[in-house]
Amino acid sequence: MKNIGVVCYPTFGGSGIVASELGSALSYKYKVHFIAYKKPVRLNTLNKNIFYHKVYVPTYPLFEYPPYELALTTTIVEVVKKYKLDLIHVHYAIPHAYAAVNAQQILLESDIKIPIITTLHGTDITLVGKNPYVASAINYAINHSSLVTAVSESLKADTLTYFNINQDIQVIPNFIEFKSDKIPIRNNQEKIITHISNFRPVKRVLDVIHVFYNIQKKINSRLIMIGDGPDFQIAQELVYSKGLSELVDFVGKTNKIDGILTKTDLFLLPSETESFGLVALEAMSFGVPVITTCSGGIVDLVINQKSGYTCQVGDIKDMSKKAINLIQDLNLYKNMSQEAYNSAKKYDIKNILPLYDCCYKKFIG
Ligand code: GMT
Numbered sequence: 001m002k003n004i005g006v007v008c009y010p011t012f013g014g015s016g017i018v019a020s021e022l023g024s025a026l027s028y029k030y031k032v033h034f035i036a037y038k039k040p041v042r043l044n045t046l047n048k049n050i051f052y053h054k055v056y057v058p059t060y061p062l063f064e065y066p067p068y069e070l071a072l073t074t075t076i077v078e079v080v081k082k083y084k085l086d087l088i089h090v091h092y093a094i095p096h097a098y099a100a101v102n103a104q105q106i107l108l109e110s111d112i113k114i115p116i117i118t119t120l121h122g123t124d125i126t127l128v129g130k131n132p133y134v135a136s137a138i139n140y141a142i143n144h145s146s147l148v149t150a151v152s153e154s155l156k157a158d159t160l161t162y163f164n165i166n167q168d169i170q171v172i173p174n175f176i177e178f179k180s181d182k183i184p185i186r187n188n189q190e191k192i193i194t195h196i197s198n199f200r201p202v203k204r205v206l207d208v209i210h211v212f213y214n215i216q217k218k219i220n221s222r223l224i225m226i227g228d229g230p231d232f233q234i235a236q237e238l239v240y241s242k243g244l245s246e247l248v249d250f251v252g253k254t255n256k257i258d259g260i261l262t263k264t265d266l267f268l269l270p271s272e273t274e275s276f277g278l279v280a281l282e283a284m285s286f287g288v289p290v291i292t293t294c295s296g297g298i299v300d301l302v303i304n305q306k307s308g309y310t311c312q313v314g315d316i317k318d319m320s321k322k323a324i325n326l327i328q329d330l331n332l333y334k335n336m337s338q339e340a341y342n343s344a345k346k347y348d349i350k351n352i353l354p355l356y357d358c359c360y361k362k363f364i365g
Contacts, residue, residue: 001049002364004030005079005088007072007096010038012227012253013198014278015121017042018151018174019091024050025177025353030360033083035075037068041255053079069095069102076103080114086364089117090145093124094134097141104144115363118145120155120169122275126296127202130162139163147359152297155275170359173300174278175352176285176344183287183341184262191221191327194264194288196257196279197271199229206231207270207316209238209248211291214320216247219327223248224260261286265333266323272313274298280308284344289326289336291319301347307340 004026008019020040023032027049034040037055045052057071076099079085088103090096097118107114118141123129129138142148142165149172150156156169193212197203205225212223225235225248232250239248251260261267267283269292274280277298280290284301290308292298302308309322326333 001029001031002086002360003033003083004360005033005035005076005083005085007035007076007088007090007100008040009092010036010040010043011198012041014174014276015092015119015124016040017278018119018121019089021175021177021349022353022356023089025349026357026360029357031083033079033085035072035079037072051083069099072096072099073102073106076100077106080107080112081110085114087115087117087360089119089360091119092121093118093138093141094128097145098137101141101144115146116144117147117149117359117363118142119172120148120150120159122151122155122273122296123202125150125155125159125162126273126275135163139165143167146363149356149359151276152300154297154300158275158296172355172359173347173352174276174281175347175349176281177349178285178345179258180262180286183337186263186265188263188265189220191215191219191265192224192260192263193221193266193268193323194224194226194260194283195268196226196282197229197269199227199231199235201231202272203229203231204270204272204314205235206238207314207319208268209235209242209244210316211268211270211319211323212248213242213244214316215323215327216244218324221247221265221327224251224264225249226251226254226257226260228253257282258286261288264288266291266327267308268292268319268323269298270311270313270319271295271298277301281344281347284308284340287337287341289333289340291323291326301343303339303343307336307343 006023009016033051195208273296294310304310
């Protein structure tokens with residue numbers, strides 16, 4: 001069996017989830033070595049072909065900033081040597097691609113040539129990567145990767161706009177493992193509206209609350225907010241000041257989203273930009289229509305007026321109107337729910353896995 005290294009964030013964010021699910025799904029034919037500073041949240045390490053290697057970052061009073069990239073680079077070098085890895089797949093360019101290409105150079109000194117596949121996920125390009133403080137290093141890492149993939153056409157276009165890229169970028173969309181072969185039956189007297197994110201400003205969680213405020217005036221409903229992050233507190237404050245405390249549940253970070261999505265009637269994701277929108281896909285795989293924004297690659301996932309609505313960023317009035325109309329019109333709801341489910345089927349892991357495997361095979365036969 002060939003050995004693949006996977007470098008990813010271990011947190012609840014989409015890139016770490018994609019990395020964990022992809023590595024796990026491919027562990028029937030590869031030994032997969034995850035390299036991260038913590039065990040990735042959705043990773044089951046009881047599988048005999050899955051290994052987890054922790055990155056230990058040294059601290060010292062002189063260091064105001066612990067040297068994470070150095071520690072990661074060193075861990076990659078050591079794991080490649082010890083476990084004879086054949087390929088490294090890094091998810092999220094910052095700093096993973098940069099560390100990997102440096103590790104690649106270091107390994108050349110021992111005559112080890114290791115191919116690097118870099119998967120771009122979104123904010124590593126659109127928010128952080130293009131920042132002039134890191135852009136040239138990220139540009140270098142992308143250009144020195146053996147193969148680059150992006151999770152949407154829109155992210156590919158953004159990468160080509162913001163960087164000076166000298167190689168092809170292959171688009172491989174994110175995927176979902178279906179938990180049920182039919183849409184769950186929902187008969188909620190109290191309609192359930194759900195939002196899942198890392199509560200960063202890009203997610204516009206306050207818009208979720210404003211939209212829900214309008215919905216609950218017309219419809220007996222409840223809002224479930226899943227996740228945690230910088231805007232958590234202001235979100236709670238807004239809920240309190242709008243008098244919504246009894247109608248909004250802040251669940252925090254959880255792995256148990258399937259049970260909630262089974263009961264959810266409508267999913268809200270009013271992001272500033274969303275390169276793919278993995279959480280929207282998870283909701284759609286339960287037949288939940290999505291109200292989102294027409295910004296980034298999510299417009300290819302949520303087809304406006306079919307599987308949900310893509311509204312202008314910040315247009316709370318429009319999002320509220322569409323949400324209320326959709327919940328009140330039973331026929332429209334049934335059709336959209338079915339369309340959401342059907343659209344999600346295109347992203348079934350069975351269709352996407354071979355695309356990644358094909359990339360691996362280019363280098364390891
Ligand atoms: O913004 C997040 O949710 C986190 C971030 C990540 O890397 O974990 O998400 C990005 O990657 C996801 C997986 O490919 C995509 O589904 C998200 O759309 C993307 N986020 C943004 O573009 C804002």
